[in-house]
Each structure stands twice: as structure tokens, then as C-alpha cells.
Amino acid sequence: MATTITFQDNFPTGCPSAPGPYREAGLVFTNSVGNGWCSPFINNFVGTYGSPSQLFVSRDDGGAFDFRSLQVCNPNTAIPPQATTFIGTRADGSSVSAQFSTPNADTTPQTFAPSGFDDLTSLMVSLGFVAFDNFVFEGVAAKTVLFDQDFPPGCPSAVTAYTSQGLTFTNSVGDRWCSGFINGFVGTYGSPSTMTVAPAAGQTFDFRSLQVCNPNPAITSQPVTFTGTRPDGSTVSAAFSTPSNNTSPQTFAPTGFVGLASLTIALGFVAFDNFVFAD
Known part of the structure; x- marks a missing residue:
């Protein structure tokens, strides 16, 4: 197509x-x-x-x-x-x-x-x-949001949503962000927090994967929960955890996250990058 x-x-x-x-x-x-x-x-x-x-x-x-x-x-x-x-x-x-x-x-x-x-x-x-x-x-x-084009600078950043490739990212800590974590990852300014991803009104997307890491080696295992909501109100969810005291990027790729009207990610104290999705 x-x-x-x-x-x-x-x-x-x-x-x-x-x-x-x-x-x-x-x-x-x-x-x-x-x-x-x-x-x-x-x-x-x-x-x-x-x-x-x-x-x-x-x-x-x-x-x-x-x-x-x-x-x-x-x-x-x-x-x-x-x-x-x-x-x-x-x-x-x-x-x-x-x-x-x-x-x-x-x-x-x-x-x-x-x-x-x-x-x-x-x-x-x-x-x-x-x-x-x-x-x-x-x-x-598939497309990849790299969080390197116009990502809000600073830690904390100014209060703003982040938009890339037709998706809008907001968070539960006043839409404040933080960048420059290990591995070049970014994050929200506050922990724990949730991040919500939504396409343009009336559109849907398929979520493929997200890379997540602990910000430093002193951090214990952190849970990350994905909840996708479809236009009919039905949901799909999956949970993963980062390894304890390890800053290596972890690729979380749950199955069945297709046709989503929104995706909410419950973050522990983690940073993230490389959000992969398809229209």
C-alpha cells in the first residue's frame, strides 16, 4: 500500500x-x-x-x-x-x-x-x-519514534505534549519530560508515571515494541505495563519487568496490540526509546 x-x-x-x-x-x-x-x-x-x-x-x-x-x-x-x-x-x-x-x-x-x-x-x-x-x-x-526530533529539552522540560509521526505522547506528571538518560534514552519527569500514546482523532495504530532501561545500575527490577484501548472500548494488556541492577536496553514486544485508539504505559523508574508501530 x-x-x-x-x-x-x-x-x-x-x-x-x-x-x-x-x-x-x-x-x-x-x-x-x-x-x-x-x-x-x-x-x-x-x-x-x-x-x-x-x-x-x-x-x-x-x-x-x-x-x-x-x-x-x-x-x-x-x-x-x-x-x-x-x-x-x-x-x-x-x-x-x-x-x-x-x-x-x-x-x-x-x-x-x-x-x-x-x-x-x-x-x-x-x-x-x-x-x-x-x-x-x-x-x-513499521515506523519508529526515536524521540530525537523536537523532543522537549530539559529535565524537567517545559510542560508540553510530544508529537511524532502522527502520534501524540502525554504523561501523568503534568506532561513534563526528561532527556539525556543512559543509552541516550528519554523519560518522564516523575516516577512512577503513566504515558499515553494516541493517534489523530478517528485513527488507529498497531503497537509493535518499545525499548526500556533502568536509568542507572542501582535501580532494582521495574515493572512496565502496557494497556491498549480499541475504538469499541475493548482492551488488551501485557506486563514486563526490567532486570535488576542492569541498564541494558530491553525490547518489550507484546502481541495483539492492534487497531488501538490509545495506548497507556505504566512506567516504573525507567527510561525509554524506539517506539515501533504501524498505521
Whole structure:
């Protein structure tokens, strides 16, 4: 099934934006101009902060994907035709390329859909002075929230919910967070606490796994309980415990957590990372 990235899920604001990669739907986007971005352009498209530039696309988990299409447009009617070159690198090391151009002095969105861009580990798009939107691809069955894009800084952080890849994370300690734990993990500012994960209104998701660890070797075994609630009100639950006096990441992957309207995780004194789910 094809997935369309619309560059609306916490896309870096400003022109230029603060530098950083952009992640959505299991893909990560970087660019050759210091990872600076610019939005919004005409047609509500987005772009890199610099021209010409190169846009780089890969999977968050290092796997392969099939590129289907990208919409591109001239930012204004004074722009002549702009060449856009796509170069895909496949898992077997081979490559595929194609080039298209925008029409002269025309801001109408152009859909570029080259063939043969399957089983890619990376895609490079060489951009002229253009904006883009609606990146269509296939092949990411699961997505991973890494808690490294716009995660609230500080310990405690400012009071805020955290949103990534269409999911919103809140907690029972006033939506305050803490980062910089061992293993690069993050956590809530308070223990014990519960964390609730929810998709956009009316949507559901499948929970696959979460990594959890004790914050330091003095911590004894900590219970972690997962409770998923489906739209019909039915629930599914599972409980795990971290090993005592051990800070190694533990991957908790309960079965049957599908079609969830929300997920509540009762945390002991633990830190967490790598929330894996599917739409």
C-alpha cells in the first residue's frame, strides 16, 4: 500500500528553519544545505533553504523502500524550467536514475513518477529552485519514534505534549519530560508515571515494541505495563519487568496490540526509546 508524506507532521518552521533532519512515516529526509528548510512556498509546498540543493531520503531503520512519485513546482512565475534529477541506490548496490523539468514560468504542481525505483536503500533528488510536496512510496510496514526530533529539552522540560509521526505522547506528571538518560534514552519527569500514546482523532495504530532501561545500575527490577484501548472500548494488556541492577536496553514486544485508539504505559523508574508501530 502506498503512503504519502505531506510534510505537515512537525515540519521545521521558518525560512530558514533550525537545522535538522525531518522524519515522517518511517523515512528520514536530510539535505545538502546544512539541513535547513523553508516553508511554506506556493501551493503550500516546502523546500530546502538553498538552491541548487540535494534532498536525501532513507528509511529510519535502514531498510528498503519503493519510490513512486514526488510533486514539484516552481516557487513563482519568474522561474524558468528547473531540472530535477532522481538517483536511487538499491539494496544490491545498483542504481537507477531519471530526470524531469518543470515548465517555464508556471507554478502548477508537477507530479514526477519515474519507473524502476524499487528496493531502494537511499534516494537522492537534485533540486533546482523548486518546492516539493506529496512524496509517495511503499515498503515501510513499521515506523519508529526515536524521540530525537523536537523532543522537549530539559529535565524537567517545559510542560508540553510530544508529537511524532502522527502520534501524540502525554504523561501523568503534568506532561513534563526528561532527556539525556543512559543509552541516550528519554523519560518522564516523575516516577512512577503513566504515558499515553494516541493517534489523530478517528485513527488507529498497531503497537509493535518499545525499548526500556533502568536509568542507572542501582535501580532494582521495574515493572512496565502496557494497556491498549480499541475504538469499541475493548482492551488488551501485557506486563514486563526490567532486570535488576542492569541498564541494558530491553525490547518489550507484546502481541495483539492492534487497531488501538490509545495506548497507556505504566512506567516504573525507567527510561525509554524506539517506539515501533504501524498505521
